[in-house]
Amino acid sequence: MNSTALVLRRGLRRLAFYCFCVMIASLCLFPFYWAVVSSFKGGTEIFATDLIPRCLTWQNYFTIFQDTTFGYAFVNSVIVSFSTVSIALLVATLASFALARIPFRGRKRVLCAILSVTMFPQVAILSGMFELIRVLDLYNQRSALILSYMTMTVPFTTWTLTSFMREVPKELEEAAIIDGAGSFTILTKIFFPIVSPALVTTGLLAFIAAWNEFLFALTFTLTDKARTVPVAIAMLSGASQHELPWGNIMAASVLVTLPLVALVMIFQRRIISGLTAGAIKG
Amino acid sequence: MQQHSSLSKTAWLFMTPCLLVLFVVAAWPLLRTFMLSLTNARLEDITHAQWIGSANFRDLFVDAEWWGAVTNTLLFAAFSVPCEAILGLMIALVLHKTFKGRGLLRAAVLVPWAIPTIVSARMWGWMLHDVYGIINELLVRLGAIAAPLPWTASPTLSFVTIVLVDVWKTTPFMALLLLAGLQALPQDCFEAALVDGVSRKRIFFRITMPLLRPTLIIALIFRTLDALRVFDLVYILSSGDSNTETMSIYARRHFVDYANVGYGSAAAVCLFFVVALVTVFYINMGRRNILGDA
Amino acid sequence: MTVFLGLCCAAFATHATAAVLKMTCRAKGQELTLCKQAVQQWEKKTGHTVEIVSLPQSSSESFALTQQQLSAHASDVDVYQVDTTWVSFLSTHAVPLDAHFSAQELAAHFPVILQNNTVNGTLIVAPWYADVDMLFYRKDLLEKYGESPPTSWEDLLRIAQKIQENERASGHVRLWGYIFRGKAYEGLTCHVVEWIESFGGTLWPLDTDRVIQAFAFCARLIPTTSPMGVLSYTEEEVRGVFQLGDAVFAHNWPYMWTLTQSEESPVKGKVGITVLPQGQLHGKPASVLGGWGLCVSRYSNHQEAAIDLVRWLTRSEEQHRRALQASYCPTIHALYQDPVLCAAHPFFVHVARALETVVLRPAGAFGRSYSQVSASIANVTQKVLLKAITPEAAAQKLDQDMKTLHKRVTETPATQRATGQ
Numbered sequence: 002m003n004s005t006a007l008v009l010r011r012g013l014r015r016l017a018f019y020c021f022c023v024m025i026a027s028l029c030l031f032p033f034y035w036a037v038v039s040s041f042k043g044g045t046e047i048f049a050t051d052l053i054p055r056c057l058t059w060q061n062y063f064t065i066f067q068d069t070t071f072g073y074a075f076v077n078s079v080i081v082s083f084s085t086v087s088i089a090l091l092v093a094t095l096a097s098f099a100l101a102r103i104p105f106r107g108r109k110r111v112l113c114a115i116l117s118v119t120m121f122p123q124v125a126i127l128s129g130m131f132e133l134i135r136v137l138d139l140y141n142q143r144s145a146l147i148l149s150y151m152t153m154t155v156p157f158t159t160w161t162l163t164s165f166m167r168e169v170p171k172e173l174e175e176a177a178i179i180d181g182a183g184s185f186t187i188l189t190k191i192f193f194p195i196v197s198p199a200l201v202t203t204g205l206l207a208f209i210a211a212w213n214e215f216l217f218a219l220t221f222t223l224t225d226k227a228r229t230v231p232v233a234i235a236m237l238s239g240a241s242q243h244e245l246p247w248g249n250i251m252a253a254s255v256l257v258t259l260p261l262v263a264l265v266m267i268f269q270r271r272i273i274s275g276l277t278a279g280a281i282k283g
Numbered sequence: 284m285q286q287h288s289s290l291s292k293t294a295w296l297f298m299t300p301c302l303l304v305l306f307v308v309a310a311w312p313l314l315r316t317f318m319l320s321l322t323n324a325r326l327e328d329i330t331h332a333q334w335i336g337s338a339n340f341r342d343l344f345v346d347a348e349w350w351g352a353v354t355n356t357l358l359f360a361a362f363s364v365p366c367e368a369i370l371g372l373m374i375a376l377v378l379h380k381t382f383k384g385r386g387l388l389r390a391a392v393l394v395p396w397a398i399p400t401i402v403s404a405r406m407w408g409w410m411l412h413d414v415y416g417i418i419n420e421l422l423v424r425l426g427a428i429a430a431p432l433p434w435t436a437s438p439t440l441s442f443v444t445i446v447l448v449d450v451w452k453t454t455p456f457m458a459l460l461l462l463a464g465l466q467a468l469p470q471d472c473f474e475a476a477l478v479d480g481v482s483r484k485r486i487f488f489r490i491t492m493p494l495l496r497p498t499l500i501i502a503l504i505f506r507t508l509d510a511l512r513v514f515d516l517v518y519i520l521s522s523g524d525s526n527t528e529t530m531s532i533y534a535r536r537h538f539v540d541y542a543n544v545g546y547g548s549a550a551a552v553c554l555f556f557v558v559a560l561v562t563v564f565y566i567n568m569g570r571r572n573i574l575g576d577a
Numbered sequence: 578m579t580v581f582l583g584l585c586c587a588a589f590a591t592h593a594t595a596a597v598l599k600m601t602c603r604a605k606g607q608e609l610t611l612c613k614q615a616v617q618q619w620e621k622k623t624g625h626t627v628e629i630v631s632l633p634q635s636s637s638e639s640f641a642l643t644q645q646q647l648s649a650h651a652s653d654v655d656v657y658q659v660d661t662t663w664v665s666f667l668s669t670h671a672v673p674l675d676a677h678f679s680a681q682e683l684a685a686h687f688p689v690i691l692q693n694n695t696v697n698g699t700l701i702v703a704p705w706y707a708d709v710d711m712l713f714y715r716k717d718l719l720e721k722y723g724e725s726p727p728t729s730w731e732d733l734l735r736i737a738q739k740i741q742e743n744e745r746a747s748g749h750v751r752l753w754g755y756i757f758r759g760k761a762y763e764g765l766t767c768h769v770v771e772w773i774e775s776f777g778g779t780l781w782p783l784d785t786d787r788v789i790q791a792f793a794f795c796a797r798l799i800p801t802t803s804p805m806g807v808l809s810y811t812e813e814e815v816r817g818v819f820q821l822g823d824a825v826f827a828h829n830w831p832y833m834w835t836l837t838q839s840e841e842s843p844v845k846g847k848v849g850i851t852v853l854p855q856g857q858l859h860g861k862p863a864s865v866l867g868g869w870g871l872c873v874s875r876y877s878n879h880q881e882a883a884i885d886l887v888r889w890l891t892r893s894e895e896q897h898r899r900a901l902q903a904s905y906c907p908t909i910h911a912l913y914q915d916p917v918l919c920a921a922h923p924f925f926v927h928v929a930r931a932l933e934t935v936v937l938r939p940a941g942a943f944g945r946s947y948s949q950v951s952a953s954i955a956n957v958t959q960k961v962l963l964k965a966i967t968p969e970a971a972a973q974k975l976d977q978d979m980k981t982l983h984k985r986v987t988e989t990p991a992t993q994r995a996t997g998q
Binding site for chain 2: 025028029030032033091092093099100103104105106115117120122124125127132133148149159184209212215216220231235247251257264265273
């Protein structure tokens with residue numbers, strides 16, 4: 002084949018490739034773009050279907066914080082997510098150290114058992130968890146959510162941290178043992194500094210999972226006191242009892258999503274390595 | 284020996300918080316759900332329930348709505364997982380190449396995954412509105428359809444909608460897993476094959492795919508389990524619709540809306556077994572494949 | 578010093594008797610403001626404090642949560658805002674209110690509302706505001722085609738089809754004839770009861786022939802005069818489509834009136850409202866009774882104060898204020914003749930007519946199984962609307978489902994224990 006034809010073919014292939022990339026990117030981003038655009042439309046303008054809006058207003062954003070208790074929900078979500086992540090990381094760090102670095106009988110079985118918890122359908126523990134929360138008198142409290150979110154966060158963080166801990170070179174550990182350090186010292190003085198990036202990653206993933214959780218938040222909270230953001234968005238309503246304010250809903254959605262999107266974009270490499278560590282290396 | 288046993292003790296000590304937490308939030312509630320499924324417990328008075336044996340399960344197996352939910356869930360998994368796998372693989376192959384703007388594309392691809400499900404559901408519900416949705420508008424303008432489609436109302440279309448939104452939302456996750464798998468593959472095979480003049484297609488099917496299989500299977504396991512357990516998306520986008528009701532929604536409906544804890548727990552137990560069966564099936568298949576390759 | 582101590586004691590004493598009450602409210606936005614204003618007036622009058630607890634917007638979710646609270650005998654909440662269909666569940670959990678209202682006060686309300694809120698001869702829910710489905714129509718379109726508001730469903734279909742065809746031919750492609758709440762939830766159940774009753778039948782016990790007639794009417798709706806999209810419509814979707822001018826007739830609650838007459842509404846000044854049409858000769862215009870009331874929890878630690886709060890919130894002046902400011906339909910029939918209200922909201926005269934012939938949903942017979950019955954009714958109706966089953970098969974299935982659920986209500990040991998209390 003002569004060289005101009007080859008160059009042409011390669012050029013076309015490149016073009017097709019870039020077109021494909023653009024298509025993927027637009028498909029991924031369009032719904033979010035539309036939500037942002039809708040959130041800036043007021044009143045009946047929102048029902049208009051021009052791709053690029055004519056007039057923009059901040060009204061919807063003011064309304065959410067003024068008229069509804071969305072602000073409370075935001076605070077609740079932040080508190081619940083941070084607490085969940087802190088406790089989960091603490092518990093998981095201890096456990097993953099043992100699972101990754103200390104050879105003991107039944108280690109594989111324990112790891113399997115912990116991993117199997119990630120496969121529980123949430124509804125399968127709903128009744129039992131509901132009863133537990135009632136007995137502990139935690140219904141409609143943030144602590145009910147923090148407790149129940151342990152189900153999702155602890156196994157996942159343990160599993161991921163275990164695979165990260167396995168990667169730490171044995172020499173460091175051996176040196177410390179020769180120096181007479183106990184397991185706890187090894188964990189805190191040596192491993193902790195090394196795996197702290199992994200802790201950040203895992204913490205971030207756990208934070209996102211806790212932030213987005215819906216089923217437990219829907220079932221275990223009753224009022225604004227403990228309601229989190231996903232449930233608050235699901236229940237957003239307007240001035241009158243039946244009114245469904247699409248503008249407000251889009252505005253709330255955008256507010257909730259922007260920090261997440263920003264976090265994800267900044268930490269993309271970390272997130273990807275975290276997600277895949279558990280799956281591939283584990 | 285002594286060192287070994289004291290190490291063992293330390294290990295168990297370190298693991299106690301984790302195991303304790305998991306016992307309290309996972310093992311115990313699961314056990315309770317199993318027990319409650321054998322009683323006539325009601326939401327208001329769970330502790331004073333009476334033992335009724337397998338009556339809940341018998342009622343469950345003759346309920347047409349339950350089987351409808353089972354069918355919906357299985358169909359949902361059967362359609363969404365392969366779509367996500369294929370699209371994910373395509374995106375992973377694209378991201379595997381180095382080109383300008385790769386970082387941007389990767390960031391764009393992560394966005395659907397980062398958005399909370401409830402927000403995605405609301406966004407898509409709004410875009411697919413039968414009279415004012417932008418999707419219908421665009422399709423009509425492009426001449427693809429004559430009249431706006433009732434995406435969330437028509438029985439078949441609402442199912443398509445659910446699959447569509449789920450594919451949009453989770454393909455990034457699949458793509459990332461597969462990308463990591465691709466990046467972990469030894470590059471020398473490919474280089475050798477290219478030097479030998481093997482066609483790209485052949486390289487893909489004869490070298491890449493077999494090497495990627497373990498990763499693919501893990502990704503498929505995770506996604507299938509998630510698909511079987513789906514709740515959030517279907518609840519927001521089409522609650523009450525019997526054509527898209529999944530097992531999770533059915534269980535919660537009886538548990539909360541009808542206050543019938545015993546019956547709802549029975550449905551949840553059935554879902555648990557379905558998920559467990561699928562897990563075992565996949566693991567066996569995976570093990571055989573990996574052993575087979577070796 | 579002694580004076581100071583004395584003052585402190587006095588302050589402490591009043592504080593000690595001042596109760597903190599909690600009241601549930603589905604209020605948001607404007608509704609919440611109204612509620613808070615009334616409550617603040619009461620707080621000033623009595624020295625107690627009231628905390629408003631908000632509930633989910635969805636009636637069925639609010640019901641599930643209220644059920645949980647009351648069944649756990651929780652004393653957290655003293656006053657509950659309750660829907661018309663929850664009354665039978667509340668019979669063992671609410672304080673009887675007859676003794677606290679004078680005969681004159683009770684007689685002021687519509688009898689059917691009181692009847693709905695009474696169980697075993699005792700009034701347990703104080704009526705707060707009413708809601709009845711109305712027929713909204715486009716005055717301008719009906720005038721253009723020389724039609725008057727329909728009094729029968731047959732008439733409505735005819736007019737809807739005629740206007741829809743003609744308007745679409747002249748360019749208004751999106752116009753639909755008749756829209757309603759077709760999603761599978763309580764809103765659809767209300768419609769079904771209305772359709773059946775308007776044909777002269779009853780839902781429970783099931784009047785098979787009339788039910789089949791009503792279902793036959795339903796089967797004709799999609800896609801002749803109603804888009805398939807109605808199957809996902811709740812109140813707001815109906816309002817959205819009607820308010821933007823894309824429907825001739827809409828079947829919805831009165832709240833839609835104020836919003837369609839707002840400044841930015843494209844149909845401002847073009848909307849008419851009337852009672853629902855009837856089925857053929859044997860029928861009558863039938864609207865389902867909706868609305869909300871207030872009840873006092875038996876487990877409250879401040880029953881006296883709670884009852885006083887309920888009396889304050891449901892009295893005539895308060896209902897007048899809410900009606901004037903936010904068009905909440907009062908439950909007191911004298912208010913519908915009030916000149917101020919009639920001037921502000923001319924559509925109240927139609928609401929009054931609808932309230933005269935209002936019908937009840939079968940919630941009383943099913944108690945706490947009502948949510949399941951309602952879901953069953955809605956699902957069967959959706960199948961009829963989709964023409965997935967024949968009206969005869971639908972009537973049969975409905976009969977079977979309702980009988981099975983009714984049996985369960987009378988048989989469960991839990992119910993026996995509850996009613997035995």
